[in-house]
Amino acid sequence: MIIALGNYAVQTLLDKKLKISEIHGKLQDRNGIIFFPTFHPAAAMRFPKIKALTKEDFRKLEMLQKPSLFSTHKAITLDP
Numbered sequence: 001m002i003i004a005l006g007n008y009a010v011q012t013l014l015d016k017k018l019k020i021s022e023i024h025g026k027l028q029d030r031n032g033i034i035f036f037p038t039f040h041p042a043a044a045m046r047f048p049k050i051k052a053l054t055k056e057d058f059r060k061l062e063m064l065q066k067p068s069l070f071s072t073h074k075a076i077t078l079d080p
Helices: 007-013 041-046 048-064 067-072
Strands: 002-005 028-030 033-038
Touching: 002 007, 007 033, 033 048, 041 048
Parallel strands: 002 033
Antiparallel strands: 028 033
16 A cells, blocks of 8 residues: 555646545555555644544554455545
8 A cells, every 4th residue: 555645646646637635535546556645744734624634544544454444445446
């Protein structure tokens, strides 16, 4: 799993049309590689609302690290 931090990472690794505000915390599948997008840490430090969302995302990420949950969680598949 690759953790994509911020819009630039998401748009570079996945798709230029995606917005981190819309897909954060949701697994993405690109050619069999699983990505977990979330906000950039600098944005979380600057904006309290984003900080709260980032904390939520990292709680989800922690849960996904448990083998039983990761194997049953479905990722969103993106066209190459």
